[in-house]
Amino acid sequence: MHSFHPSIGNVKLCGVCKRPSIDHTDAATCESCPNVGKMEIHDTMLMCPTCIELERKSYADRMSASAQTTRVNEMNIALAKAHEIDNSVNVLTDLFNAETLSIVELKAAIDNDANITNKPYALASEVKARFLKNQQVIFDANQTISDAVSKQKAEQVYLNTLANQLRSEEREKLKIADINYQPGAVKAVKPATIKTKKIDKAEVKKFAAESGIPEYMIQQTCVQKNISPEDATKEILAFLAKAKAASSNIETK
Numbered sequence: 001m002h003s004f005h006p007s008i009g010n011v012k013l014c015g016v017c018k019r020p021s022i023d024h025t026d027a028a029t030c031e032s033c034p035n036v037g038k039m040e041i042h043d044t045m046l047m048c049p050t051c052i053e054l055e056r057k058s059y060a061d062r063m064s065a066s067a068q069t070t071r072v073n074e075m076n077i078a079l080a081k082a083h084e085i086d087n088s089v090n091v092l093t094d095l096f097n098a099e100t101l102s103i104v105e106l107k108a109a110i111d112n113d114a115n116i117t118n119k120p121y122a123l124a125s126e127v128k129a130r131f132l133k134n135q136q137v138i139f140d141a142n143q144t145i146s147d148a149v150s151k152q153k154a155e156q157v158y159l160n161t162l163a164n165q166l167r168s169e170e171r172e173k174l175k176i177a178d179i180n181y182q183p184g185a186v187k188a189v190k191p192a193t194i195k196t197k198k199i200d201k202a203e204v205k206k207f208a209a210e211s212g213i214p215e216y217m218i219q220q221t222c223v224q225k226n227i228s229p230e231d232a233t234k235e236i237l238a239f240l241a242k243a244k245a246a247s248s249n250i251e252t253k
Helices: 049-062 065-087 092-097 103-111 119-163 168-173 201-211 215-225 229-252
Strands: 040-042 045-047
Touching: 040 049, 045 049, 049 201, 065 103, 065 229, 103 119, 103 215, 201 215, 201 229, 215 229
Parallel strands: none
Antiparallel strands: 040 045
């Protein structure tokens, strides 16, 4: 660890690493374990020699050929699952209920497939296919609503005619006292404004190193789902575990 050099703007922080003076002494605490002593900065974190060695070994294991092949296979399974889910979307309720993979996860699957050379075009093709599929579903649903509104208007006109033939108590009982009533148009629901959380890049880097998941994938999941890097990592790992389990079930059948 370098010596402490007071910052011009803040004498309590080091001008080199922006850390307090104690981090440059034997009283420094490892940010990865409870160890106290001389520390070094490793990937923006203050770490003891033991943790640095473990981190380097973990990185080497994650970058091994077998580990990368495993990740690519898992991503390919995820991509196949995405197709299966998208093809199951037939009515409007499916759009809300189907566990469709996020575009971030779809991009990661394509990025990790060595057989795909033009990755931006492949991703655009996948997203366009999803868009057209959902566009047709939405069109059909809107047509259903339009047909129902037309039928309701016809029924209301006929009720207005019948109202003149009914006694006042009968009209009240049927709730058609106002013969000029017209059904209102369906109002579109205005989406609520969502406040996004600020993403801690140090946390993104930390969880990416621990899990082996690319930093951009964690960060984009944070943005898309408005969650912390830790929660984003858990979601991605859970998804990969689920996809792996699904693959195992398919292979055993």
